Each structure stands twice: as structure tokens, then as C-alpha cells.
Amino acid sequence: MPVDIQPALDFLKCPTPQEWIDEAIKQDNLEILLIDHANNELKAAQNAMSIIRRYGSAPQQRSTSRDIEKDSKHNTFTEKKAASTALNLMYRYTEHFELLNKMSRLAREELRHFEQVLAIIKKRDIPYKPLSASRYAGVLRKHVRTWEPARMVDTLIIGAYIEARSCERFHKLAPYLDDELKKFYLSLLKSEGRHFKDYLALAEGISEESIEERVAFFAEVEREAVESVDEEFRFHSGVPA
Ligand SMILES: [Fe+2]
Ligand SMILES: [Fe+2]
DSSP states (O other): OOOOOHHHHHHSSSOOOHHHHHHHTSHHHHHHHHHHHHHHHHHHHHHHHHHHHHHSOOHHHHHHHHHHHHHHTTSOHHHHHHHHHHHHHHHHHHTOHHHHHHHHHHHHHHHHHHHHHHHHHHHTTOOOOOOOOOSHHHHHHTTOOSSTTHHHHHHHHHHHHHHHHHHHHHHHHGGGSOHHHHHHHHHHHHHHHHHHHHHHHHHHHHOSSOOHHHHHHHHHHHHHHHHSEESSOOTTOOEEO
């Protein structure tokens, strides 16, 4: 049954520019595409795990809470209040099993994708060489607010955008690829489309106010990243220079 990726397409402000597709299918860039794709799957897993670490009840998190408590003794009232809000949030997220569970499942799924891309890289004798990250995620993360729960909400909305764009790009690129890659990329649509919805639902659940405005803000930042010129070709790069 074909996967309905329309919700992901509707969520994004613009499609992947055709210039990017034309660049991606050049033989020289296929290696970069696959290596960067593998790196992105790994980063997606790491991002989910860092959310678990930050908002879960790992021992390191408890010591962070103590540090905030200790620091706040010497700070002003406002800072104390901010620290105690952060503490409350940490305890609240510790109770937030849905977030922890979803992020854990997502991390496992992304690691599975990582292994699948690695297998293709190995099969094609492509050297798995170090590759710098594209500016895409950094451009989005630059706007993450620094206080809670805003920080968490922004992190989750950005997660939704990265997943939705990946889904849209796999879908648009697939018809231009060889059979093996085409099949693989189409097989990823289902999970990436689900990940985008999961991130968004979690952001809605955690936020104390409507996330509409933040979603619209990141939609614009994301569109700008995709439609502006990029010197380096990557999976999430913009229009080729
Ligand atoms: Fe993935
Ligand atoms: Fe994903």
C-alpha cells in the first residue's frame, strides 16, 4: 500500500528545489549522499537519546539537578525561580513516559536505518570517509529558546521539520535512483512520516500554550535553509551553488 506522505508535504513550506535533485543524481554526489545519509540516521538516533538523557532520570541528570539547586543558593530571586522551574520540569519529564518511550523507540529505529545505509555503502565499496555536516540542522537549532519548557518544545518542532524534510526528499529523489536505492528510500517513508508526527504531537503535549506560532516560525527558517544557496552538497543542503 502506498504511504501517504501528504501530511509531511503540507507541513513543509516548499518542495525540494529541482536543482538539488539534479545535483544529487550526479555520480560523484551519490557517495556523498549515502555517507551523509548514514551520518544523519546516526545523528537522529543520538538526538533522540540526548532528549532521553536531558529529560529522563539518568544519574547524570540527577547531578545536574543538584548543581542547579546548589547554584541557585547564591543567585538572585529570578535565577532561583528559573532554576526551580527547571527542576520541576525535570521531575515532570521523568514522569513523562510517553516522551521517553517514543524517543527510545525512535532511536532504535534510526540506528536500524543507519545499519541499512552502512550495508549499502559497504556493498558498493564506497569508502566511509569523514564528511562535514550540512548547515541545515545548525540553522534551525540556532533559534532554540534557552529556557524550559520552550527549549524542549523548539527541539521537538525542529525534530518534526528534519523528519518531514527527509520524508519529502526521499520521496522526490526515489524515481531518479537505481532500483535498490529507490526501493530502500521508499521503504523509509513510512517511518520518517511517523517520526514527524510523533515529534509534533510530543511538542503539543509538552507546551503550555499553542505551538502554532513556533511551528510557523520554524517553517519559515526551514524554507529559507532549503531555498538558499549552499556551497556544499549534502542530504539536507539548499540550492547548489
Ligand atoms: Fe531514519
Ligand atoms: Fe526519522
